[in-house]
Amino acid sequence: MGDENRKFLSFGPFELSIDSRRLTNGTQTVALGARAMDILISLVEQPNKVVGKHDLIERVWPNQRADEVSLRVHISALRKALAQGDPSRRYIANVPGRGYSFIVPIATSFLQTPEPKAARHAWLPARLERMVGRNATVAAIQAKLAEQKFVTIVGPGGIGKTTVAVAVAHEMRSIFDGEVRFVDLSPLDDVSLVAPAVASAFGLAIQTADVLPLLIDRLAGPPKLLVLDSCEHLIDGASALAEKLFGHVPTLHLLVTSREALRAEGENVHELAALAYPPEDQTLLASDALKYPAVQLLVDRVKALQRQFDLHDLDAPVAAGICRRLDGIALAIELAAGRVDVYGLGKTASLLDDRLDLSWAGRRTAMPRHQTLNAALEWSYDLLDEEQKHVLNRLSVFSGGFAFEAAIAVVADDAVDEAKVADCLWELRSKSMIALYGQTARLRLLDTTRAFAARRLTEAGEQGLFRRRHALYFSDLFRQGASMDVSGWPKALAIEVGNLRAAMNWAFSDAGDAKVGVDLAAASASTWMGMALLTECRQWMAKAISCLDAMNSGSRQEMIIQSALASSMMFTLGMTEESYAGWAKARRLAEGLGDVEFQLVSLLVLWAHRIRLPRYAEAIELAERCAEVAEASGDRGAVATASYMRGVTYHHTGRLAHAESMLEASLHHDVEAVRKAIIERFGYDRKTDALAVLANLVWLRGAPDQARRLGRMSIAEARQLDQAVPLCVALTWTALTAYLTNPEDGEADALANELVEHAGKHAVDSYYGFGFAMQALGKVRQGEVEAATDLLYSGLEKLSAARYGVFHPILQAEFARCLAVLGHTRQAVAVFERAEINLDDEHQLFVPELLRIRGELALRGREGLDACKGYFLRAIEISDRRGSLSWTLRTATSLAIAETSDAGREEAKSILRATLAKFRDGSDTFDLRLANRVLDGSYRRDQGIGIAY
Incomplete structure (x- = not known):
């Protein structure tokens, strides 16, 4: 997009088009005079910066010698117009002696809503440089x-x-x-x-x-x-x-x-005991007092504020008295140290004694140390002037820390303006009522201080007002973050999750405002998802959905919230019908709003639900619809996504040539930025998936060596990503292809073991189940029938619970074939029949191999050669029609081994010879080695009848 498009700005409920000089509140145009509009544009172009009065006058009245009175008149008109949306919110701050500043976060409304990665925090906080007495x-x-x-x-x-x-x-x-x-x-x-x-x-x-x-x-x-x-x-x-x-x-x-x-x-x-303090002794010397940790802490903290401070003998009893009155509680002593810097030891002790006399009498039945800390807080609070008290009380609405700018925006009002709030923050910080922490120098109230101040805010009747202002501020802030692209997302927002929780808790409470809660949910949806706080995301989005009213129905907000709810449900509970219904609703909303991006996302996820079950007819319909939307949009990344969806669907339904061209188109024409956006949003990588599926596809079409290379490429790509699902996908398809290509060389077993470990670590149950089933195939080949059977059905159970039915038929059929090789024919037939495999469904990927295995079982059972040949010939016919050389080769080999007549054997060998000639590579694979042995006569029938794979 061109730079001119970036002049569409949004803040609060307003949207400003700079080019057309138009301010709107929802669907309503806000009436502004030309001068007020000039002032607004000047301020929003420099948000959170003080724009000087003279600069504003020169911008609005160039060469006209206007005065400050005219400026104030139009500032007042602008403030009045903005207050129509919400009188409690302040947009323009007056900085006395300097000018004006626009203090509400501003977002560009057209940008997409990526989901950032969860921010990584240090595992262990830094220890204190000097820990006293511990x-x-x-x-x-x-x-x-x-x-x-x-x-x-x-x-x-x-x-x-x-x-x-x-x-x-x-x-x-x-x-x-x-x-x-x-x-x-x-x-x-x-x-x-x-x-x-x-x-x-x-x-x-x-x-x-x-x-x-x-x-x-x-x-x-x-x-x-x-x-x-x-x-x-x-x-x-x-x-x-x-x-x-x-x-x-x-x-x-x-x-x-x-x-x-x-x-x-x-x-x-x-x-944990309190810090030891000296007994009452008026003759106590400084050297003796400093042997006690409580006094050491007091002196250490005073010196941090007043470098020249030293404890003298005359002051030692006083210092000891302060520590004694505070029961050796570290936080209370640190608070007292802040007062010593201002009042000195003697006055501090006097004030403390007075407060103890007033507040502790009669309340000793409660926890003594807890009451001591309360007393220290009350005493410290009483030392503040009225404006500092107001600011401290109002800061209690923050949770887990806050930035200086956030404090100014939320706390300041007509009673305590922005400049005074800044002064009060400095004073409160210097008096240890506010802590400074982290590399970003964030401010925070200690939890006890915050609880104390919150009670005072409630007593003043201001809690509702300032919790509302706090919620509105963070609604704007998170909406601004969500409007940026992935690389530009401000990672600092991750640190504001505590404030986000506090704001949403208030908004959805009985005393809150559900509309603000819905705004917060929509603004923060990408943050919850990006930080992988999926359970919490599901809870908040469900609350927001329950609060949507008729005005929100069909809105972009509802679409964002609905898709976040469906996503979090999908990742935590699996691809259930409930999550499918959620995405179906998100799709309808996207279509109603004409939002192409969300249509494509919804179609992709709905398709993923259906391809896994499998419900191929619905999957094809969704993939084709996605292609229509993508091509109409002209977006290369969207077209690549649609090509990927169609390619995977065609592969599953046996349209191999079409599938190969679609998957290759997806890989060759993809847009890396779009691919990364999908990874960020869903933890899913279509490139990894496309490579893995393509590996299986080219094996089927007669290129085993190329299949091996593509499988390894898929795994290598997945390992580079910091995500759980892509490696699961790569290992799943590559393990299956390796097993089909060379089951004896151990590669498939190694990949299955890695899949179980990786999927188990990340709780991706569907792939965990597939890994179990692949391990079962390895064990049954080694003769561990009982353990293998338990492992197989445990894996299938996990696949079923995750609604992932694609691999059920081939896994059970192959397990049955392995049992037959071991001589357990009756058990093999029972396993095949229990699987309830539909051999008449020619649209599924594995049907030729399923028919071949059924023929092998018929040959070993009571049905005999004629029934066996019927299955084999049907498998060859379907494989030839699809161009699936590997399935044709396998079945022709089985047929040539099974035939008892010379004429029948020669006919089978003719099919086998013609098929073998079409292979492009892979002479060292099990299938090709066996086929050559059958053709050159070195394979003996007493080595096995067809089922030697």
């Missing part, structure tokens, strides 16, 4: 953890549990060879998300509703250390998970922090 504790917990493996650090909020746990993890990192994972549960609000959070930390793709078996498999093997931090709000879920992991993984070490014990089997509780 060395002995760290050593004791290390020893206990090494011996007993499961330790929970228990203590009240602010005592330093996380600090100690992080230190222990760093100390033991080398022992576990780096296999240490730290999982912060504080941003989560549902017990069902605990196990997925842990699985994500260990790099597992969450593609199943029950992640526990997968997680147990991942944790098995070399020793690992898992740190679960802040479990108290999800105590039941954390306890259940910890108990199961500890019971099932003998090599796992668990370190937990919580305000209460998990009470789980195997747990050893370490109650």
